[in-house]
Amino acid sequence: MSKLRNVFVAFVVFSVFMVTPAFSQGNEGCKNGKFIGSYTTLFTFLDVWSDGTNVEQQLINQLNLHSDGTVTDDRAGGPDLMLSFGLATTGVGSWTCRSDGKLVVTEILAVYEPTTDAINHPTTVPSPPPVDLILFQHIRRTSLYSVTDANTLTRIQARDRTYDPTQDPTDPNGGVLGSLNTDVVVYKRVVASDADLLAP
Numbered sequence: 024m025s026k027l028r029n030v031f032v033a034f035v036v037f038s039v040f041m042v043t044p045a046f047s048q049g050n051e052g053c054k055n056g057k058f059i060g061s062y063t064t065l066f067t068f069l070d071v072w073s074d075g076t077n078v079e080q081q082l083i084n085q086l087n088l089h090s091d092g093t094v095t096d097d098r099a100g101g102p103d104l105m106l107s108f109g110l111a112t113t114g115v116g117s118w119t120c121r122s123d124g125k126l127v128v129t130e131i132l133a134v135y136e137p138t139t140d141a142i143n144h145p146t147t148v149p150s151p152p153p154v155d156l157i158l159f160q161h162i163r164r165t166s167l168y169s170v171t172d173a174n175t176l177t178r179i180q181a182r183d184r185t186y187d188p189t190q191d192p193t194d195p196n197g198g199v200l201g202s203l204n205t206d207v208v209v210y211k212r213v214v215a216s217d218a219d220l221l222a223p
Contacts, residue, residue, distance in 0.1 A: 052124020052170045062086045062176050062210035068100055086128075086176070086210055094118045096130050106153040109136040114164065126168040126176065131192050134159045160185050161192035174212040180205055 068080040082100040089095075096114035116130030137153030167180040186198035 053120040053126040053168075054124050055170075057173055058126065058170050058176060059088050059090050061213045062088070063213060064208050064210045068103075084210075085213075088118055088126075088128075092117050092119070094128050094130060096128075096132070105135075105156060106137050109134060109159065110156055111135075124170065125179075126170060128166045128168065129163065130166075131161060131163050133161050158188045160187055161190070161198075162186075163192050163195070163198065168210075171209075174214060176210040176212075178208040178210065 063083045063085050065081060065083055068082050069078075080100065080103070082098070084099070085097045087095045087097075094114075094116050096116075098111055098113075101111045101113075112133045112135075114130035114132040116128065118126060118128045121127055135156035136159040138155055138157040139151045139153055163184040163186070165182055166178050168176045168178050171177045181204040183201045184192075184195075184198040185201065186192040186194075190197055192198065
C-alpha cells in the first residue's frame with residue numbers, strides 16, 4: 024500500500040510541474056495569456072496621389088504578439104509610393120502585461136524619405152527625380168491596449184518618441200517625446216479556419 028501511495032504522490036508532484044500555466048486564467052485582460060496571436064485593423068487611405076482624385080486603398084496594420092514577449096507591427100501601406108513619399112519599416116519590439124490587465128507594447132521602426140543623392144549623381148536643374156531612400160528618423164512607439172475579448176484588442180493610447188538619424192532610438196529617454204494619442208483603434212484577431220478548404 025505504501026508503495027502505491029509513493030507512486031501516487033510522485034505522480035501528483037510531477038503533474039503540478041507539468042500543468043502550471045504561464046498565465047493565470049480568468050477574465051483579467053492580458054493576464055489570462057489568451058491574447059497571443061495576430062491581429063489586424065483596417066483603414067482607408069484616400070487621395071493616394073494627392074491630386075483630388077480620391078483613389079481609395081484598403082490597408083491594414085498587422086500586429087503580431089508572440090508568446091516569448093516579442094512583437095512585430097507591419098503596415099500594408101509602408102512600401103506604397105516609396106520614391107514619392109518614403110517608407111516606414113516594420114515595427115519590432117516587446118509587450119508586457121500590466122498589473123491592471125492592460126497590454127503595453129513598445130516598438131521601434133524607421134522612416135525613410137526619398138532622396139536624389141546617389142554616388143556620382145550630377146546636380147541638374149530642375150532637380151532630378153528621387154533615385155533612392157535615406158533614413159529620415161526612428162520612432163519609438165509605446166501603445167496601451169485593453170483586451171476586449173478573446174479575439175479583440177483595443178488600442179486606447181499611443182505616444183511616439185522621434186529620433187533623428189544621429190540619435191540612439193534604443194535610449195528610452197532620448198529623442199523628442201510627442202503628444203499623447205487617445206484615438207481608439209480596434210484590432211481583430213486573424214482566426215484560423217478551414218472553411219475555404221471545405222468550400223465546394
